[in-house]
Amino acid sequence: MIKVTVWNENAHEKEMPEVAKLYPKGIHGAIADFLSPNEDMLVRTATLDSPDQGLPDELLNDTDVLLWWGHARHGQVEDALVDKIVKRVNLENMGFIALHSAHASKPFQRLMGTPTGMLRWREDGDMQRLWVISPGHPIAEGLGDYFEVPQDETYGEMFYIPQPENLVFISWHPGGEVFRSGCCFVRGGRIFYFQPGHETFPVYYQKEVQQVITNAVRWAAPKAPTHKYITGFVKKGVLDKNAEWPPKP
Amino acid sequence: MIKVTVWNENAHEKEMPEVAKLYPKGIHGAIADFLSPNEDMLVRTATLDSPDQGLPDELLNDTDVLLWWGHARHGQVEDALVDKIVKRVNLENMGFIALHSAHASKPFQRLMGTPTGMLRWREDGDMQRLWVISPGHPIAEGLGDYFEVPQDETYGEMFYIPQPENLVFISWHPGGEVFRSGCCFVRGGRIFYFQPGHETFPVYYQKEVQQVITNAVRWAAPKAPTHKYITGFVKKGVLDKNAEWPPKP
Amino acid sequence: MIKVTVWNENAHEKEMPEVAKLYPKGIHGAIADFLSPNEDMLVRTATLDSPDQGLPDELLNDTDVLLWWGHARHGQVEDALVDKIVKRVNLENMGFIALHSAHASKPFQRLMGTPTGMLRWREDGDMQRLWVISPGHPIAEGLGDYFEVPQDETYGEMFYIPQPENLVFISWHPGGEVFRSGCCFVRGGRIFYFQPGHETFPVYYQKEVQQVITNAVRWAAPKAPTHKYITGFVKKGVLDKNAEWPPKP
Amino acid sequence: MIKVTVWNENAHEKEMPEVAKLYPKGIHGAIADFLSPNEDMLVRTATLDSPDQGLPDELLNDTDVLLWWGHARHGQVEDALVDKIVKRVNLENMGFIALHSAHASKPFQRLMGTPTGMLRWREDGDMQRLWVISPGHPIAEGLGDYFEVPQDETYGEMFYIPQPENLVFISWHPGGEVFRSGCCFVRGGRIFYFQPGHETFPVYYQKEVQQVITNAVRWAAPKAPTHKYITGFVKKGVLDKNAEWPPKP
Numbered sequence: 001m002i003k004v005t006v007w008n009e010n011a012h013e014k015e016m017p018e019v020a021k022l023y024p025k026g027i028h029g030a031i032a033d034f035l036s037p038n039e040d041m042l043v044r045t046a047t048l049d050s051p052d053q054g055l056p057d058e059l060l061n062d063t064d065v066l067l068w069w070g071h072a073r074h075g076q077v078e079d080a081l082v083d084k085i086v087k088r089v090n091l092e093n094m095g096f097i098a099l100h101s102a103h104a105s106k107p108f109q110r111l112m113g114t115p116t117g118m119l120r121w122r123e124d125g126d127m128q129r130l131w132v133i134s135p136g137h138p139i140a141e142g143l144g145d146y147f148e149v150p151q152d153e154t155y156g157e158m159f160y161i162p163q164p165e166n167l168v169f170i171s172w173h174p175g176g177e178v179f180r181s182g183c184c185f186v187r188g189g190r191i192f193y194f195q196p197g198h199e200t201f202p203v204y205y206q207k208e209v210q211q212v213i214t215n216a217v218r219w220a221a222p223k224a225p226t227h228k229y230i231t232g233f234v235k236k237g238v239l240d241k242n243a244e245w246p247p248k249p
Numbered sequence: 250m251i252k253v254t255v256w257n258e259n260a261h262e263k264e265m266p267e268v269a270k271l272y273p274k275g276i277h278g279a280i281a282d283f284l285s286p287n288e289d290m291l292v293r294t295a296t297l298d299s300p301d302q303g304l305p306d307e308l309l310n311d312t313d314v315l316l317w318w319g320h321a322r323h324g325q326v327e328d329a330l331v332d333k334i335v336k337r338v339n340l341e342n343m344g345f346i347a348l349h350s351a352h353a354s355k356p357f358q359r360l361m362g363t364p365t366g367m368l369r370w371r372e373d374g375d376m377q378r379l380w381v382i383s384p385g386h387p388i389a390e391g392l393g394d395y396f397e398v399p400q401d402e403t404y405g406e407m408f409y410i411p412q413p414e415n416l417v418f419i420s421w422h423p424g425g426e427v428f429r430s431g432c433c434f435v436r437g438g439r440i441f442y443f444q445p446g447h448e449t450f451p452v453y454y455q456k457e458v459q460q461v462i463t464n465a466v467r468w469a470a471p472k473a474p475t476h477k478y479i480t481g482f483v484k485k486g487v488l489d490k491n492a493e494w495p496p497k498p
Numbered sequence: 499m500i501k502v503t504v505w506n507e508n509a510h511e512k513e514m515p516e517v518a519k520l521y522p523k524g525i526h527g528a529i530a531d532f533l534s535p536n537e538d539m540l541v542r543t544a545t546l547d548s549p550d551q552g553l554p555d556e557l558l559n560d561t562d563v564l565l566w567w568g569h570a571r572h573g574q575v576e577d578a579l580v581d582k583i584v585k586r587v588n589l590e591n592m593g594f595i596a597l598h599s600a601h602a603s604k605p606f607q608r609l610m611g612t613p614t615g616m617l618r619w620r621e622d623g624d625m626q627r628l629w630v631i632s633p634g635h636p637i638a639e640g641l642g643d644y645f646e647v648p649q650d651e652t653y654g655e656m657f658y659i660p661q662p663e664n665l666v667f668i669s670w671h672p673g674g675e676v677f678r679s680g681c682c683f684v685r686g687g688r689i690f691y692f693q694p695g696h697e698t699f700p701v702y703y704q705k706e707v708q709q710v711i712t713n714a715v716r717w718a719a720p721k722a723p724t725h726k727y728i729t730g731f732v733k734k735g736v737l738d739k740n741a742e743w744p745p746k747p
Numbered sequence: 748m749i750k751v752t753v754w755n756e757n758a759h760e761k762e763m764p765e766v767a768k769l770y771p772k773g774i775h776g777a778i779a780d781f782l783s784p785n786e787d788m789l790v791r792t793a794t795l796d797s798p799d800q801g802l803p804d805e806l807l808n809d810t811d812v813l814l815w816w817g818h819a820r821h822g823q824v825e826d827a828l829v830d831k832i833v834k835r836v837n838l839e840n841m842g843f844i845a846l847h848s849a850h851a852s853k854p855f856q857r858l859m860g861t862p863t864g865m866l867r868w869r870e871d872g873d874m875q876r877l878w879v880i881s882p883g884h885p886i887a888e889g890l891g892d893y894f895e896v897p898q899d900e901t902y903g904e905m906f907y908i909p910q911p912e913n914l915v916f917i918s919w920h921p922g923g924e925v926f927r928s929g930c931c932f933v934r935g936g937r938i939f940y941f942q943p944g945h946e947t948f949p950v951y952y953q954k955e956v957q958q959v960i961t962n963a964v965r966w967a968a969p970k971a972p973t974h975k976y977i978t979g980f981v982k983k984g985v986l987d988k989n990a991e992w993p994p995k996p
Contacts, residue, residue, distance in 0.1 A: 090861050090907060093385040113860035114837050114934055131655045131676050136342040136437045138472035145656065157629045158643065160837060162934060163664065163912065165414060166435065170655065170668060170676045178629050178668045178676050186415065187861055187909060188385045223387035339612050339658060362611035363588050363685055380904045380925050394905065406878045406917065407892065409588060411685060412663065415910065419917060419925045427878050427917045427925050436612055436660060591883040634840040634935045636970035663912060664933065684913065686883045721885035 002041045002221040005063040006031045007054055009073040010047040012199040019199045027069050027197070027204060034210045035217065048073055053081055060084055065095035065220045067213070070105045071199065082106045093189040095220025097213070100197035103159070111191055112161055120156035120177060125201065128152055130169040130181055139168050139182060139192065139215045147208040153198035155179045161193070171195060182212070190220040251290045251470040254312040255280045256303055258322040259296040261448040268448045276318050276446070276453060283459045284466065297322055302330055309333055314344035314469045316462070319354045320448065331355045342438040344469025346462070349446035352408070360440055361410055369405035369426060374450065377401055379418040379430055388417045388431060388441065388464045396457040402447035404428045410442070420444060431461070439469040500539045500719040503561040504529045505552055507571040508545040510697040517697045525567050525695070525702060532708045539715065546571055551579055558582055563593035563718045565711070566600045569697065580604045591687040593718025595711070598695035601657070609689055610659055618654035618675060623699065626650055628667040628679055637666045637680060637690065637713045645706040651696035653677045659691070669693060680710070688718040749788045749968040752810040753778045754801055756820040757794040759946040766946045774816050774944070774951060781957045782964065795820055800828055807831055812842035812967045814960070815849045818946065829853045840936040842967025844960070847944035850906070858938055859908055867903035867924060872948065875899055877916040877928055886915045886929060886939065886962045894955040900945035902926045908940070918942060929959070937967040 008028035012019040023030050028045040036043045044063075046054030048070075060066075066085065070077070085107045088094040098108040104117035131146045156177030162185070169182030181195035194212060197203045204210070257277035261268040272279050277294040285292045293312075295303030297319075309315075315334065319326070334356045337343040347357040353366035380395045405426030411434070418431030430444035443461060446452045453459070506526035510517040521528050526543040534541045542561075544552030546568075558564075564583065568575070583605045586592040596606040602615035629644045654675030660683070667680030679693035692710060695701045702708070755775035759766040770777050775792040783790045791810075793801030795817075807813075813832065817824070832854045835841040845855040851864035878893045903924030909932070916929030928942035941959060944950045951957070 086860075087862070091865075111860045113833075113858045115834070118838075129674055133655055133678070134435070134661075135656060136435070136439070136471065136473055141473040143473075157631055157668065158633060160935070162909065162932070163632075165910065166661065167665070170678075172670060172674055172676045176627055176670055178670045180631070180668075185909070186383070186385070188907070190385070222385065224385055224390040224392075335611075336613070340616075360611045362584070362609045364585070367589075378923055382904055382927070383910075384905060406880055407882060409686070411660065411683070412881075412913065414661065416914070419904065419927075421919060421923055421925045425876055425919055427919045429880070429917075434660070437658070632933070634933070634937070634969065634971055639971040641971075684881070684883070688883070720883065722883055722888040722890075 002217060003062055003064040004035055004041050004043045004067065004217055005046055005055070005059060005065070006035070006043065006067045007046045007069070008048070009070040009076075010049055011072045016199070022200070022202055023204075027199065030204045031067060031069075031213065034204075035214060038214065041217065048076065053078060055081060055085075057084070060088060063088070063094060064222055065097065065217050067097045067099060067217075068102045068105055068107060069099045069197070071101035074105050077106050079106070082110055086110050089189040089191065090187050093222040093224065095189050095217070095222065096191045097216050097220055098191070098193045099213075100153075100195060103155075103193060103195075108191075108193070111187065112185070114162060115160045119159045119179075121153060122175065123153050123198070123200075124175070125151045126154050126174050128154065128179075128181075128196070129172040130196075131172065132168065133170055134166055134168045137166060137168050137184075138219045139184070139212060141215050142211050143208060149196050149201075149203055149206060149209065151201045152196050152203055153201075155181070155195055161185075164193075169195075184219075189222060192216045192220055251466060252311055252313040253284055253290050253292045253316065253466055254295055254304070254308060254314075255284070255292065255316045256295045256318070257297070258319040258325075259298060260321045265448070271449070271451055272453075276448065279453045280316060280318075280462065283453075284463060287463065290466065297325065302327060304330060304334075306333070309337060312337070312343060313471055314346065314466050316346045316348060316466075317351045317354055317356060318348045318446070320350035323354050326355050328355070331359055335359050338438040338440065339436050342471040342473065344438050344466070344471065345440045346465050346469055347440070347442045348462075349402075349444060352404075352442060352444075357440075357442070360436065361434070363411060364409045368408045368428075370402060371424065372402050372447070372449075373424070374400045375403050375423050377403065377428075377430070377445070378421040379445075380421065381417065382419055383415055383417045386415060386417050386433075387468045388433070388461060390464050391460050392457060398445050398450075398452055398455060398458065400450045401445050401452055402450075404430070404444055410434075413442075418444075433468075438471060441465045441469055500715060501560055501562040502533055502539050502541045502565065502715055503544055503553070503557060503563075504533070504541065504565045505544045505567070506546070507568040507574075508547060509570045514697070520698065520700055521702075525697065528702045529565060529567075529711065532702075533712060533715065536712065546574065551576060553579060553583075555582070558586060561586070561592060562720055563595065563715050565595045565597060565715075566603055566605060567597045567695070568603045569599040572603050575604050577604070580608055584608050587687040587689065588685050591720040591722065593687050593715070593720065594689045595714050595718055596689070596691045597711075598651075598693060601653075601691060601693075606689075606691070609685065610683070612660060613658045615658075617657045617677075619651060620673065621651050621696070621698075622673070623649045624652050624672050626652065626677075626679075626694070627670045628694075629670065630666065631668055632664055632666045635664060635666050635682075636717045637682070637710060639713050640709050641706060647694050647699075647701055647704060647707065649699045650694050650701055651699075653679070653693055659683075667693075682717075687720060690714045690718055749964060750809055750811040751782055751788050751790045751814065751964055752793055752802070752806060752812075753782070753790065753814045754793045754816070755795070756817040756823075757796060758819045763946070769947070769949055770951075774946065777951045778814060778816075778960065781951075782961060785961065788964065795823065800825060802828060802832075804831070807835060810835070810841060811969055812844065812964050814844045814846060814964075815852055815854060816846045816944070817852045818848035821852050824853050826853070829857055833857050836936040836938065837934050840969040840971065842936050842964070842969065843938045844963050844967055845938070845940045846960075847900075847942060850902075850940060850942075855938075855940070858934065859932070861909060862907045864907075866906045866926075867901075869901050869922065870945070870947075871901060871922070872898045873901050873921050875901065875926075875928075875943070876919040877943075878919065879915065880917055881913055881915045884913060884915050884931075885966045886931070886959060888962050889958050890955060896943045896948075896950055896953060896956065898948045899943050899950055900948075902928070902942055908932075911940075916942075931966075936969060939963045939967055 164183035166184040171179040171181035185191040413432035415433040420428040420430035434440040662681035664682040669677040669679035683689040911930035913931040918926040918928035932938040
């Protein structure tokens, strides 16, 4: 059972009537709706305007894969929460999926170490075509050579990310831009960035987008039981399997 | 159900009494014995001395993950068979696991494009300690920070491989060598090289080695339905979803 | 001084009048013409129709960076020559630059281990825009955020290469395709694939294309004196610096 | 001319008589002494106890490659300075070389996005053998298959870094540890981590160590003129080369 938490800043839904109409349950609710029927997933949602910004320790520590949608409230997310998320990913193998404008979110920027908030964009509602560059990758399961999102915000390179361990999608935009729109990073846990999903278009209701996110949750789920991370002084001795760990002071 | 085929050149078992005694069913048989009880695997074996060198098209095309053990008969494997294996991996997403001296096998060398047969070695029967460098990786599932093989052939760098997409293990040898002993490569299918397993030691009976190979089979199993690879002339047209493919002559 | 050899199959130039008119000295000659003025380069050319297919051992072994243009005669290149080129790259750190349709050349396919001949293409003479994805990379020196080739053959994904160690360019094509058009691979030596350069367009006379190829030659030049590759049995002993190598039989 | 700045927290030198004796000019002075004779380098030093923690904007903005040695004062480095360093690397292509215990420094941790402070260690003064894993890499220039540091602090995996774009060295330690001791990362600028250099041993006086650091400075020097990073709204238009950038409000 993969324990999935879908986090959303939930701001546009409350402030922009057209977004409220498009996503009456919020973007988080729309994502939870298509993930929940999967029998291998337990799906919960969390929003910035809840206590503990939606992620009390009990929930965060019980989350296998955290999805993150944010846009207008990145700055409000508390650094202490970001610290916890980053630690969960780096040391406890939690998966993290950054959606669309979460490229500029604090957790994603911290995990990457680069100014991932920087890229080109325009809100013309153009289509985009996402080409599959890694046809054998689990995140590409069930897709053809490419798929198209009929209307979305356009993102364009240069996207300031470290080179992904695997690049799954490259997007083609009619305005002349390209974008690395599906990027896998491996730290302790697994991180996926997926570009589609502007709040004013029904992107998360599209079958292929739902397929990719569903695939990504399964890919990002922790694959090894939580590694008990250790550090500190070590006792020397090639074959001394009985060395105490951690050493007593 | 993962369809696993364990291929072995099966030469030492027939020519060296101590190997025959250690592996009465052959190395392939020993590996099949610990894989078969897994309910998600259908395990078959194949040997060089069988018709079609053990891999008639019906079997190869029905194999999801091919394990390969070879040492003294690399040169006898027919190039036409190597071509088929390489195509299965590159274009049809079959997994390939090269064990121990299969570093110098034809399929592995062809898939890597480098002289992977080159490395340091000595047959002293020393222990080796395999450190886990990617603790969140599925192939490290169930292991601690490291495990040790009590006696094995020693391999040492420089190992002429492309840089692995993920390095899972680095081995420490008491003679002063290190070795990249668990290497993941992603092409269309997934490739894993795993260093332990000299024919004169009971390596494949060791619990941790069996765990790694079992994990590797699951990791290497095709994750996306076979991609229908296509190529050739394309019709121009941004939004022409009805373009014929492949184009009629 | 970087010793550069520009190899060309030189077939279209002899068989197609419009190519002969466009490249009166051959594509190899056009490339040599813009590389030669660089004071840090010694540039020579070689063609398939010369003795030893243009690359006698004296020349190949004296080459630091080999550029390769081929299209219609891939099959005529002898396997023994390919073996030598691949060895020079893998073990003696020679640089190799595959230009345009050399994606399907024997040396490039062998070095990659994948069916690099496969990709989409069409010969419409469309423009392409090459986006710089690695702005700090030496191959991007002197370029802006992107540059455009006014007319060229269009290539499109899926391009069956291993994931590049560095992806420098992604191309945007007006017909809806994207392509990884500048790809760096590191083996012993360095390998660069660069997509522009169909024989019927004056691509190699374009300033930006010349800049990229010039940069790539400098990047691909061997950076460490030829490594004396060794292999074989090793003597055990952590601190025995006097161990003979290779060991006497 | 590569403008090199060697930064050192310069604490042990002032507080520990044996370190002061070993490095009378400080570790920064010892490093500057062997780098300065290179005609292609302009070398300056900086220490934590200077104004602006040694790195006023005039110096930082005039630095091509920043070397960093820190151990006991990581916490004192101001976040505002770290921000500037990280920006210089990510967006302005400055090189950054983290030496020894700088694995736990603020700039390196921020650039990596992982808890790089975590690893095994012991201060036994054991030797270490550094194996060259990338023999063609410029940082390995002039080295053999391996070299040894006679006495140093031992570091051991698991080292919590993202997988390096290139792994140049793996260290073997007699106590049974291995360590990725020479790691290349590419962001906008180039980052190198190099493990040797405990303050109580004369490591920086060793010829091979000096060779590696000298090579690393040349490798890390910006290879493309500072990229003018841009972001923001874009005007649509495939072929509109005259689009204003940045757009006027």
